[in-house]
Amino acid sequence: MTDLPVALSEQASAIRQRLSNGLAKIDPHHRLYGRPVAYRIIDGTMLEIAYRDVPGIAEAEVLGVKRLIGAECFCTVAPQTAETVIVRFVVSLK
Numbered sequence: 001m002t003d004l005p006v007a008l009s010e011q012a013s014a015i016r017q018r019l020s021n022g023l024a025k026i027d028p029h030h031r032l033y034g035r036p037v038a039y040r041i042i043d044g045t046m047l048e049i050a051y052r053d054v055p056g057i058a059e060a061e062v063l064g065v066k067r068l069i070g071a072e073c074f075c076t077v078a079p080q081t082a083e084t085v086i087v088r089f090v091v092s093l094k
Helices: 006-026 059-069
Strands: 037-042 046-054 073-079 085-092
Touching: 006 037, 006 046, 037 059, 059 073, 059 085
Parallel strands: none
Antiparallel strands: 037 046, 046 085, 073 085
């Protein structure tokens, strides 16, 4: 995240911090909490947050993560294996 302008880098860091601090509270079944997560900048203006090895996800958990992110974002869920999915959130940093 070092190639981003300072304001966008700070926004991405703040989102990451909110997720680190709040995910355990909104994810009581630990579907996302404790799973491998990757943060990636796309086109210099979008932050992708990808949780891997997720056994399943409920709409309430997706909405909770969106509230923690605190910015307009969208979520996709895609199969990873027969038993797990990848849950991706994409957030505009503009």
